[in-house]
Every structure is written in structure tokens, then in C-alpha cells.
Amino acid sequence: MQNPVATINCPNPQCQTPNPLDHNFCQKCRTPLIKRYLRAMGEVIDGDLGGAILVGRYLSKGNRILLDTQPSLPPETTEEIPEAIAPYLKLSPYKLHIPQVYGLIRRSHTRHPIWLLDQVPVYSGGVDSSVEGQLMPELAAAWKTAPALRQLNWLWQMAQLWHPLNTYNVTASLLTPGLLRVEGSIVRLLDLQQDNVTPTLQQLGELWSQWVEESQPVIKNFLAQLCQQLDTGEISHSDQLVALLERGIPECGSSQANAYQVATFSDTGPSRRRNEDSCYPPSGSISATQTNDLLTIVCDGIGGHEGGDIASSLAIETIRERVENLSANWDWHPTTVNLELEKSACIANDTISQRNDTEQRQERQRMGTTVVMALAHQYEIYITHVGDSRVYRVSRTGCHQVTLDDDLASREVRLGYALYREAVQHPASGSLVQALGMGASGMLHPTVQRFIVDEDCVFLLCTDGLSDYDRVEQYWETEILPILDNQLDLKTAAQRLVQIANSKNGHDNVTVALVHCQVKQGESTEHQLSAPAAASLAEDPSFGDPSRIKTQRLSSNPAPKRTGMLLGIFILMGLFGGVAYGFVSGLLPKIFLSSAPKQSPAISETPPQPPNDSSTPELGGRSLLLINSDTTKDASGKSIPLLLRPGFDQSNSKAVLGLIPANSVLQVSQKKQILEEKWLQLKVCSLPQIASKPSPAKSPQKPLPQLNQQAPAINKSSAVNQKNTSTGTYRLVQPGQLGWIRETEILPLSAENSTANTTQLGKCANPVSGSTASTPKRKPSASP
Known part of the structure; x- marks a missing residue:
């Protein structure tokens, strides 16, 4: 008896028709079939012959390679993340090089589940079918x-x-x-x-x-x-x-010649009245260079009732002017370029924030934008991004997303809390954790990546009007790959991608930019x-x-192992998901606001707690500190509000107890060395009378939304807010509260003679419990 012909279900949710694996399109609706090859971990499955289908879904191709025949369905997962799996999640910012965990298989005759890895080095498209499903060379x-x-x-x-x-x-x-x-x-x-x-x-x-x-x-x-x-x-x-x-x-x-060409195209889309996207070069244009540097920018405005188009245009103009004016004088050292690109994004952020303040935009009228940009120079290309607009790299052997979305789903993964395919199922998964214009640039963390271009390839920059619902993964072979063989011109390809976004998605504006990189090897040299x-x-x-x-x-x-999780939270949040400064203010960023909110219990994210240690700090005999200012300096010398935190996670906007006002008295109870920084645990003894009650102008702190909350989804056009003062709109700390702060931030603000005893400065109150967090609002997930 012959085995039945292996089939793969159409990824179109309205179709789901099984189609033979030797076809590249659904035979019913003509949707391109996504062939997602996975690699099995755990107990050996070499006994499974090629052609066998495991748990009714995964087709065995031999050598531990499996093909998911139902890629549109979420795989089985577990709430417990095994220790061996955690590094894959925490290293998700390096997913271009490192596989990601997809899900698991449970089988009755195996003791442990078989974990499946996605984005493994397996040929899956763009090549001869004879090697499809095989491992790439060592x-x-x-x-x-x-x-x-x-x-x-x-x-x-x-x-x-x-x-x-x-x-x-x-x-x-x-x-x-x-x-x-x-x-x-x-x-x-x-x-x-x-x-x-x-x-x-x-x-x-x-x-x-x-x-x-x-x-x-x-x-x-x-x-x-x-x-x-x-x-x-x-x-x-x-x-x-x-x-x-x-x-x-x-x-x-210097032994090779590189040529770059870029085409852009932007469209309002079938369901929006205004296009809040912007791009550079302007939509519909073609630019090329063989000697000069080539800059490409795509922005997706976030503006609510108004302003998204203004924010995206401001970002484009600010970045373009700065980068093009400076690039001619750069020494093109990677450190210099990275720093200048980050500065450009931060300056654009401040420009939008200042425009919000000047025009007195409040609540949902405040504006912001995402940004992705590519700067090509000789044999290298620099990719910079903030938000959830994406960059993909397409070569003759595959298509890879090279940016990591600044959204809640990605943050949950890199903190080791959930698998990505599980995280995106939650209503708040697509909520942004940072974008330009949300607050001061001191808390903005643009991501800059550098690629050496030594082969022909195409970089696709796009807004989520195209990238949602895996449209790039579906259509890259038919719409982008032909560019590399001169079978399709760049402008036509950009227009066709916009048409696909409008017809297959259609829920948002859409903007694409295609950067075609061509390499010509020079003559060999001695x-x-x-x-x-x-x-x-x-x-x-x-x-x-x-x-x-x-x-x-x-x-x-x-x-040390005892602080491994803490280190991951510090660095990964700082590198790839730094929460915008406005998030820790009393104003909730616009991307979480809804016109008709539905309340539900908030399940807070527990901040990292310090290890148990009763050691007493040696602060020159000082156990009580009299604070003379409510602002301090960060490592770069920039003024920041003096904040008391429940733990060491400075990147988590929810982990703030409140602002310490000037003339407060604090008691030192512990000192900790965390990595290369010293932290003090302080108890609030007393506050100045004039500042003992929160000002009416200050609103309660609101936390970031959590993935396990239920709230109505809204679109990304809700309002963005930011604080308008140097100290922000934080609630004040209360007597008796116990929290942590860097030693370098607090000691310069305590006077030389603040060694007074408890009688002079007053007694400390007992600690009080923190307040209950309010329920945030969300924008819809960027993924299905």
C-alpha cells in the first residue's frame, strides 16, 4: 500500500485547502504556500522514516528535519520554559544567526517532549528543488x-x-x-x-x-x-x-565594487482616509549610486485623530538632513557611524516631542512614528530601527527578517517568558514599547546593525501594512527574488508589493522601499x-x-548564575526594547489608549528582586540622607528625575515607586553590587511639608500592558503622550516606602553634613505597600 501524497494546508485562513507539496501555490485560491522547515531537538527521532507524519502535522524529511504541513495553526507549547530552551529566547535579537524555538511535539512513547526549532539553516526556497529541505553547508x-x-x-x-x-x-x-x-x-x-x-x-x-x-x-x-x-x-x-x-x-x-539602487512606493490603502506613512526617497522615485552613500527611510506615523503624517514627515526630514550633511565628513569608522545614526534618531524623536509641546497636543492628539532606515556605503550597509516597521534581507537562498519589533510580544520572548508563536496570540502582543516622539530621547534605544555586503541581495524596508500576516514570507520568492536575476525591475516590484498589501491585508497604510545591492568582484591581487x-x-x-x-x-x-536572569533583563531591554521615557509618566502613551476601554484585572510583571543579603553599607558613617534636589545626572551627565524603584530593572517603566522630592530624608538599609554598579536600598523617612501631597498636575503612574490581560484591541493611530518637564509627571514617594536607586545618582544630592542622627532628621515610618496598577489599553497585534 502506497503512502498518500503529502500535502500542506493553504495558509489563507479563508481557504485552508490541502495542496500537494510539489506545488508552490494553493490550487484553489493561488496563495503561495509557506514551507516552514523545522529541526527536532530532544529524544532522537532518527527511527522515523522520511515521509512519516508526526502527530498528524509534521512531515519527517530525515536528518531531524520536519516540515510543518499546517503552518497557519499555532504549534503546541508549554507554560514552563525548560532551562535548555531559555537561551534561544533570550538570544532572539540574534535570530539571523540563531534558530528560534517554534513549539513542541508530545509523543506517547517518549519521556520528554520533542522541541522544534524554526529559522534553522535549511534550504527552503529560492533554490533548486533538489536541495530543498536539506541542511546548508558547514x-x-x-x-x-x-x-x-x-x-x-x-x-x-x-x-x-x-x-x-x-x-x-x-x-x-x-x-x-x-x-x-x-x-x-x-x-x-x-x-x-x-x-x-x-x-x-x-x-x-x-x-x-x-x-x-x-x-x-x-x-x-x-x-x-x-x-x-x-x-x-x-x-x-x-x-x-x-x-x-x-x-x-x-x-x-576595496577589492570589490558595490552598486546600490532604491525604489520606494507608499499608498493610503483601501481602509484609511489619510496616509500617515512617509518615505525617503519620495514615493515613486528611483535612486541609484556607485560611489556616493545612499540613504533610505520608511516611517509609519502614529497620530490618532491627527498628527501621524506630521510626525513621520518630521522624522524623515530631520534624519535626512542630519545624515546627508554629516556623512560627507565621517571617517566611516563603525563606531562613529553607529553613534551618528543613533543620534539622528534621537534628534528626530526630540523634534517630534517639541512639536507636540509647542502645539499643546494632549492625549490622543499627540503624535509619534516608527522608523527604519538603511545607509549604504561602499561594501557595507547600516540598518537602524525604532518601532515595528521592519527590514528583511532577501538573497538567492532565503528571506530573513533582520530587525526585531519593539513590541510586547518580542519583549516577552527576549526576557524568556514565552515562545513567540504563543506570545503573538495575546491581544496586546503588537503594542509598541518604543517609537519616536513618545518622550525624551534619554530613554530611547534605537537599534543599529551593520552588514557586510559581499553578495547580491535586496533589503526590503516596510511598514506593518505589508508585513502583517506573513505576507513577506509568502511572496518574497515571486515578487522580490526575480530582481536579483534582472527578471523584474525595482519600481514594478515595489508597486506589486503594495498591491499585495492592499488586497491581502488592507487594514492600514502601506509603504515599501527596496534596496538592491549588486556586487562585482575585482581582480585578484597579491x-x-x-x-x-x-x-x-x-x-x-x-x-x-x-x-x-x-x-x-x-x-x-x-x-554569575544567580544573576543571569537579571543580566538578561538589564542588557536586552536596554539594547532592543528600551521603554520610551513617556511610559513612566502619569500619561499613558497613545498607542495604548482606547475610546471605549474595558476594565480587567491587571496582572503585574514582577520586577527583579535583589538577592537576600543583610549587609550594611558603609557610606562614611551616614545612615540618613538629606536630599537637596529632585533631579540628578545619569552616566552621560544628562539631567534625569530622581526615582525610587522596587528593584534593579531600570528599563521597566512599571518598576518605579515614585519621585523623590528635594529636602526628603531617606534611610540607607542595604547596599548591593550589581555588575559594575552599586545600588542602595533606601527607606523614605519624611518628605518636605510643601511636597508631602502630590500636586494635582501629577497623575498616577500607569504600567505597560501585560500580555495576559484582556482589553479591547485598537489600532496604532491612538494617541502618544510624553512628560513636559525634566522630572516628569510621577507620583511622589510616600513615607515608609522601601526601594532602590544607584549610589552614583543619590549621593551627590546629599549634603556633606547630612550625617545627622535620627533625632535631627526624624524617625522613619514603617514600609507601606504599593498601589495597585491600573489597567492599560492596547493596539492590535501586528501578527495574526
């Missing part, structure tokens, strides 16, 4: 035939991954050749391997030394000496290794890279100083 096997720039590019990516993986004790993944796969110029890991012992950079040098003899002549001596310096310990830090590799990349990059000098970096002012870049990499020092 890096070692592809090394010999790779150009010199690509070889350095692969090493550079590995060096950048060293510290993030080391943070979660999975660095062994970079030392296991079988796990190192490549998709063109991108290094991709097959899975994550737990560290049994602490890996060292010497071991990385030993692995790289195996590839020296097959390296391209131009980098052979460079790599040999690099490996020697790793072996002797001259290179002792992953950032030092990254810096040395970045010195060699420009010399190899020139060799100069030897890397690790010691010379000590004299380089750009290396070793505390970076001003908000998206800087994590510290190389592995955190």
Missing part, C-alpha cells in the same frame, strides 16, 4: 572557495556572537564545526550547545588555525598571526578581536593584509573607552 566545507572578504566577514560575525553566547553559557556552539553553517555571507548556527566548561578565546584561535592554509592569500598571514595572538593571550577580549577584524575588512572590501597588532589597540582612543552607543554589545565578563 562553514569549514565552504571556506576554501569563499572570497577573502567573505572569509573575514564570517570570522567577524563569529567574534560578535562570542559574548552574547558566553552570557548564556552556550559559547561552545561557536567551537563545534558541525554546528557552524553558512548561507551565503551569513553565519548560522544549527542549534545551541551548552558549555560544560568555560570556553576560551584560545580555543577559538585553535579552531580558526585549522582554516589558515585554505584561506585566500590576501588574508592568510593576517589570520595566522591573529590565531597566534589568540593562542598567546594577547587578544583577551572579544571586543578586541572584533576591532582587529574590522581593521582588515576595509582592505578586502597584496596581503598587514599583521594585526593587538597591542596597538591600547593606543586607539576609539577602543576601550565606555561607549556612548546605546546598542553596544554586552560586557564580556560572564555573569
Whole structure:
């Protein structure tokens, strides 16, 4: 008896017709079939023959590769996140290189569930059907035939991954050749391997030394000496290794010629009366360059009754003027470019915020915008984003989303709380955690990524009018891939993507920008890279100083296990999901406001608590502090409100007890060393009489919405609010409250003679419980 023909269900919710796997389109509605290949973890399933369908859904292709035949349905998940799975979630910002957890399979004859990994290095489209479903080649096997720039590019990516993986004790993944796969110029890991012992950079040098003899002549001596310096310990830090590799990349990059062309198109869509999106170059235009830098920007305005189009236009104009005026004078060092792109986003943020204040926009009339931009220069392209507009990278072997949405679903994943496919099912999953114009730029965290362009590819920048409901994943092969073979011109492709968004989604404005990157390899040369000098970096002012870049990499020092989760919350929230400054004010950002709110119990997110330790701080004998100001300075010297927090998670807007007014008396009860910072636990003894009652102008603090709350969904055009003063609209702390603050923030505000005893400054009250959080409102999920 022959097995029935394997089929895959149409992803169109209105169709769901099973179609043979040898077809690329649904035979009924002509929707492109999404072929989602997964890799099984857990107990070995090698006994499952190719062609078998597990639990009625997953088609076994052999070698642990499975095909989901019902990709539009959510997979089975669990509330308990196993320890071995957590690193995948917390490393989700690196999903271009690291697989993500999809779901699990429970089988009666296995003791443990079989976990499934998504976005694994498996050929799934854009290639000959004979290799579809097969693993991509190992890096070692592809090394010999790779150009010199690509070889350095692969090493550079590995060096950048060293510290993030080391943070979660999975660095062994970079030392296991079988796990190192490549998709063109991108290094991709097959899975994550737990560290049994602490890996060292010497071991990385030993692995790289195996590839020296097959390296391209131009980098052979460079790599040999690099490996020697790793072996002797001259290179002792992953950032030092990254810096040395970045010195060699420009010399190899000069051997190839890059040309860039961009096409943009924007449309109001069938259901909106006004287009709040904006783009640069202007919609319908074509720009190209072979020598000059090429800037592309896409913004999705958030404006409620009015203002979204103004905010997006302001962002475009502010960023364009700054970047184009400065780029001619940049030295194009990666650190300089990253910093300037971040500054540009922050300046645009402040421009919109000031416009809100000048026009006295309140509540739902306040405006904001998302932004994604690409800056192409020679052999590299820089991607910057804030919000949930996206950038995808399309090559001949695949399509990958390279940005991580600044929304609640993504935040839940990177904090290790939920799988993405589970998180997006909640009503608030698409609510933004940051966008331009929400508040002061001090709490804004733009994300900047750098890509070495050594192969033909297309970067798609788009608003969620197109990206919602997996439309890019469905249509990239038919609408974007032909660009690479000159079968479709860029302008037509942009227009067709907008038409797909309007006909298949149609719920929002839509804007797309296509950046076509073309590479021409130069003639081979006998020139060799100069030897890397690790010691010379000590004299380089750009290396070793505390970076001003908000998206800087994590510290190389592995955190103790007891603070691993805390470290993840600190760094990942700072890097990729920093909550806008306005979120911790008494005004709830407009993206959470609804015209007809429905109340439901709020389930608060518990802030990280300090470890149990009764040690007493030594503050020069001071146990009571008299505070002389309600503002202090952050690490950059910028004025910020003096806030008391219940824990150490500064990025969580809900984790604020209140503002400490001037002339308050505080008692020091504990001191903690968290990473490289000292924190004090303080109890509020007394407040000045004039400030003992909250001002009527100050409204209660409102928390970020939680995914497990129920509230009516609204669209992204609800209002954005921000605080208008340096201290914000926080409630005041109350006598008896107990909380935490950085030592560097509080001590400069206590007078030299504030060593007075309790009799002089008053007695401390007993701690009181915090108030109950109010229920937030939401915008709809950006995913189905």
C-alpha cells in the first residue's frame, strides 16, 4: 500500500485547502504556500522514516528535519520554559544567526517532549528543488572557495556572537564545526550547545588555525598571526578581536565594487482616509549610486485623530538632513557611524516631542512614528530601527527578517517568558514599547546593525501594512527574488508589493522601499593584509573607552548564575526594547489608549528582586540622607528625575515607586553590587511639608500592558503622550516606602553634613505597600 501524497494546508485562513507539496501555490485560491522547515531537538527521532507524519502535522524529511504541513495553526507549547530552551529566547535579537524555538511535539512513547526549532539553516526556497529541505553547508566545507572578504566577514560575525553566547553559557556552539553553517555571507548556527566548561578565546584561535592554509592569500598571514595572538593571550577580549577584524575588512572590501539602487512606493490603502506613512526617497522615485552613500527611510506615523503624517514627515526630514550633511565628513569608522545614526534618531524623536509641546497636543492628539532606515556605503550597509516597521534581507537562498519589533510580544520572548508563536496570540502582543516622539530621547534605544555586503541581495524596508500576516514570507520568492536575476525591475516590484498589501491585508497604510545591492568582484591581487597588532589597540582612543552607543554589545565578563536572569533583563531591554521615557509618566502613551476601554484585572510583571543579603553599607558613617534636589545626572551627565524603584530593572517603566522630592530624608538599609554598579536600598523617612501631597498636575503612574490581560484591541493611530518637564509627571514617594536607586545618582544630592542622627532628621515610618496598577489599553497585534 502506497503512502498518500503529502500535502500542506493553504495558509489563507479563508481557504485552508490541502495542496500537494510539489506545488508552490494553493490550487484553489493561488496563495503561495509557506514551507516552514523545522529541526527536532530532544529524544532522537532518527527511527522515523522520511515521509512519516508526526502527530498528524509534521512531515519527517530525515536528518531531524520536519516540515510543518499546517503552518497557519499555532504549534503546541508549554507554560514552563525548560532551562535548555531559555537561551534561544533570550538570544532572539540574534535570530539571523540563531534558530528560534517554534513549539513542541508530545509523543506517547517518549519521556520528554520533542522541541522544534524554526529559522534553522535549511534550504527552503529560492533554490533548486533538489536541495530543498536539506541542511546548508558547514562553514569549514565552504571556506576554501569563499572570497577573502567573505572569509573575514564570517570570522567577524563569529567574534560578535562570542559574548552574547558566553552570557548564556552556550559559547561552545561557536567551537563545534558541525554546528557552524553558512548561507551565503551569513553565519548560522544549527542549534545551541551548552558549555560544560568555560570556553576560551584560545580555543577559538585553535579552531580558526585549522582554516589558515585554505584561506585566500590576501588574508592568510593576517589570520595566522591573529590565531597566534589568540593562542598567546594577547587578544583577551572579544571586543578586541572584533576591532582587529574590522581593521582588515576595509582592505578586502576595496577589492570589490558595490552598486546600490532604491525604489520606494507608499499608498493610503483601501481602509484609511489619510496616509500617515512617509518615505525617503519620495514615493515613486528611483535612486541609484556607485560611489556616493545612499540613504533610505520608511516611517509609519502614529497620530490618532491627527498628527501621524506630521510626525513621520518630521522624522524623515530631520534624519535626512542630519545624515546627508554629516556623512560627507565621517571617517566611516563603525563606531562613529553607529553613534551618528543613533543620534539622528534621537534628534528626530526630540523634534517630534517639541512639536507636540509647542502645539499643546494632549492625549490622543499627540503624535509619534516608527522608523527604519538603511545607509549604504561602499561594501557595507547600516540598518537602524525604532518601532515595528521592519527590514528583511532577501538573497538567492532565503528571506530573513533582520530587525526585531519593539513590541510586547518580542519583549516577552527576549526576557524568556514565552515562545513567540504563543506570545503573538495575546491581544496586546503588537503594542509598541518604543517609537519616536513618545518622550525624551534619554530613554530611547534605537537599534543599529551593520552588514557586510559581499553578495547580491535586496533589503526590503516596510511598514506593518505589508508585513502583517506573513505576507513577506509568502511572496518574497515571486515578487522580490526575480530582481536579483534582472527578471523584474525595482519600481514594478515595489508597486506589486503594495498591491499585495492592499488586497491581502488592507487594514492600514502601506509603504515599501527596496534596496538592491549588486556586487562585482575585482581582480585578484597579491597584496596581503598587514599583521594585526593587538597591542596597538591600547593606543586607539576609539577602543576601550565606555561607549556612548546605546546598542553596544554586552560586557564580556560572564555573569554569575544567580544573576543571569537579571543580566538578561538589564542588557536586552536596554539594547532592543528600551521603554520610551513617556511610559513612566502619569500619561499613558497613545498607542495604548482606547475610546471605549474595558476594565480587567491587571496582572503585574514582577520586577527583579535583589538577592537576600543583610549587609550594611558603609557610606562614611551616614545612615540618613538629606536630599537637596529632585533631579540628578545619569552616566552621560544628562539631567534625569530622581526615582525610587522596587528593584534593579531600570528599563521597566512599571518598576518605579515614585519621585523623590528635594529636602526628603531617606534611610540607607542595604547596599548591593550589581555588575559594575552599586545600588542602595533606601527607606523614605519624611518628605518636605510643601511636597508631602502630590500636586494635582501629577497623575498616577500607569504600567505597560501585560500580555495576559484582556482589553479591547485598537489600532496604532491612538494617541502618544510624553512628560513636559525634566522630572516628569510621577507620583511622589510616600513615607515608609522601601526601594532602590544607584549610589552614583543619590549621593551627590546629599549634603556633606547630612550625617545627622535620627533625632535631627526624624524617625522613619514603617514600609507601606504599593498601589495597585491600573489597567492599560492596547493596539492590535501586528501578527495574526
